[in-house]
Amino acid sequence: MSDASAQSAQAAVESADQAARSPHQRLMASGHERPEGDRCPICFDLIELPVGPHSKFNVCCMKRVCDGCILAAYRRGMNGLCEFCRTPFTNDNASKLAMIQKRVSKGDAEAISHLGDKNYNGELGLTKDVSRAIELWTEAAELGSLDAHYQLGLMYCTARVSRKTNQGASAIGSRPQ
Numbered sequence: 001m002s003d004a005s006a007q008s009a010q011a012a013v014e015s016a017d018q019a020a021r022s023p024h025q026r027l028m029a030s031g032h033e034r035p036e037g038d039r040c041p042i043c044f045d046l047i048e049l050p051v052g053p054h055s056k057f058n059v060c061c062m063k064r065v066c067d068g069c070i071l072a073a074y075r076r077g078m079n080g081l082c083e084f085c086r087t088p089f090t091n092d093n094a095s096k097l098a099m100i101q102k103r104v105s106k107g108d109a110e111a112i113s114h115l116g117d118k119n120y121n122g123e124l125g126l127t128k129d130v131s132r133a134i135e136l137w138t139e140a141a142e143l144g145s146l147d148a149h150y151q152l153g154l155m156y157c158t159a160r161v162s163r164k165t166n167q168g169a170s171a172i173g174s175r176p177q
């Protein structure tokens with residue numbers, strides 16, 4: 001059998017298999033691709049799961065860099081600088097907040113979502129403000145932030161979003177019953 005006919009036979013088997021599945025099975029088998037945001041912006045490799053412990057998020061550029069690129073930068077003597085944008089790191093909360101707010105002012109969806117996280121947790125000197133966090137996540141979700149969609153979904157799931165005001169519902173499309 002030639003390569004082309006072998007491929008078409010394989011495709012026919014796959015499409016028959018797909019058709020045989022129930023809508024439920026098709027739904028549960030879809031959407032498992034890793035999002036583009038899970039790629040390191042330096043080496044373009046997917047960051048190992050779970051993403052958090054295998055990477056570092058830098059607020060200067062809102063980029064998540066993989067451990068491999070952090071190690072490579074360290075070996076090149078690039079200490080104390082963001083591996084992606086080379087901004088000096090800071091431990092000062094006010095400076096970190098200013099960096100985030102600068103990107104928020106430019107409409108960066110990830111920065112807006114991240115500021116929502118900080119408001120929710122009361123970090124970087126902010127007062128804990130769940131309502132403000134939901135406002136920010138709603139804005140970020142409308143701009144396409146996956147993290148913000150996740151946070152809003154979680155808020156609905158745990159009933160921390162007021163169902164009376166329906167806050168954030170437009171951003172996540174529909175509301176669970």
Ligand SMILES: [Zn+2]
Pocket residue numbers: 040041042043044045065066067068069070
């Ligand atoms: Zn990398």
Ligand SMILES: [Zn+2]
Pocket residue numbers: 058059060061062063082083084085086087
């Ligand atoms: Zn940076």
